[in-house]
Amino acid sequence: MLNQKDILSTIEMIDQQHLDIRTITMGISLLSCCDPDAKRACDKIYDKITRYAEHLVKTGEDIEREFGIPIVHKRISVTPMALVAGASECEDYVPFALAMDKAARTCGVNFIGGYSALVQKGMTKADEKLIRSIPEALARTELVCSSVNVGSTKAGINMDAVALMGKIIKETAAKTAAQDGLGCAKLVVFCNAVEDNPFMAGAFHGVGEAEKVINVGVSGPGVVCHALKAVKGQPFDVVAETVKKTAFRVTRMGQLVAQEASRRLDTPFGIVDLSLAPTPAIGDSVARILEEMGLETCGTHGTTAALALLNDAVKKGGVMASSSVGGLSGAFIPVSEDEGMIAAAKAGTLCIDKLEAMTCVCSVGLDMIAVPGDTSAATISAIIADEAAIGMVNCKTTAVRLLPAPGKTVGDSIEMGGLLGSAPVMPVHSESSEEFIARGGRIPAPLHSLKN
């Protein structure tokens, strides 16, 4: 028999500490939708997504009610669209994004990811067409998310793609200027992108994946923060143990929900992503966990060490709780989506350089950071190159999701609403990186990529 204390602690986690399943994401392969006729390909894409994900939202809601655990998002990820659209004889890929958007609306999901290209070593014609269509595609759709992988530990960094992405991000911001450049919140530039990530905006269904799959992303910064309050002043060994135990519980819940969703949808279970994903709500912040460890404000000296411990303990606690761990798995540090990060950035303690250092030890990268609208494309590309270098050398995923808000400068802030939150515009270095980015070519893979 379960004891009352355990039952009530779960209820308290859900009610007061924002414990939730962040997302159930169905990955769908669209490789069978390739067609020389673009119109026919788009029809096949719409039909396949709506057929496979027809019951996704309802199933998620049923599980939510029966288990009494909130499931915040139900989402879809698809094969990188450049691979599907490449078979069609057409120049404009925007209709493929429109087909994804329409299918997502029909299914009732709140995002669909996979308007993507993987160009870490080179760009095919289709990759380039897709990348150049991203600004238009994101301006004309609401639910489509896009990602581009520009580097990997195995292939190095494609600096031509890095240069192009700086321009694409600027153009995306310009095309969605009326909404403070909202399009950029749906565009991620990766190094070492993973094929089974359930989290947006970077989710896509890799070509090594099955026909369809269920991936689940758990969350719970509030639960970890609350658990750490009970061990105030104690040594880091105790902190790490506390985080591990909490992550174990949260992940077990994710595993249960993932298996249940997989069974009901008759879709193989893929992975549980052990992530601490914050929201702008009070009490659901990763920054506040770091502060609970003894830092006055997130971003001050000691922040990187605190984050390293947190990220590692989350993985160690979670890995035993799930039969298959994947995705990004670690702590996320999106500035606009984390109440504590927003406060630290507004106070000036958290700057872009410190965030870059933090990305060396956490699961993703420079995420949801507003920069001045007049930041040059070359500077954005240089920020991407720095971040990709960290990912490439450290054999980890890194990402850049910058928001160059048109017309905004340091001191302003942008409002995106909902879970995307709000972001104070952070300063970037004004010295030029133009000549560096103009070189193009490829930064070779590091020596430790030669493992065979």
Place this chain on the structure above:
Amino acid sequence: MNAIVTVIGEDRVGIIAAVCSLLAENNVNILDITQTILQGNFTMVMAVDVGKTGVPLAALSEKLDALGTSMKISIRIQREEIFNAMHRI
């Protein structure tokens, strides 16, 4: 299939009676009840067998939720597996 019913809120006359009646009307068998006052709040945890009820758990959850709203307390029903997963290895 077992589920856990939790009732939390300000203590008043008739909470147990109302919850038990609703469960009985829906052919839900009560296996165990613990009840206490925690930090001033009436707190009751029940283990129940929902195997013989003809009502889907989601619908039962809505009925209990409605009862809770009318009595200004929180009543929820959750499948037992969620607690086993989180607190048992």
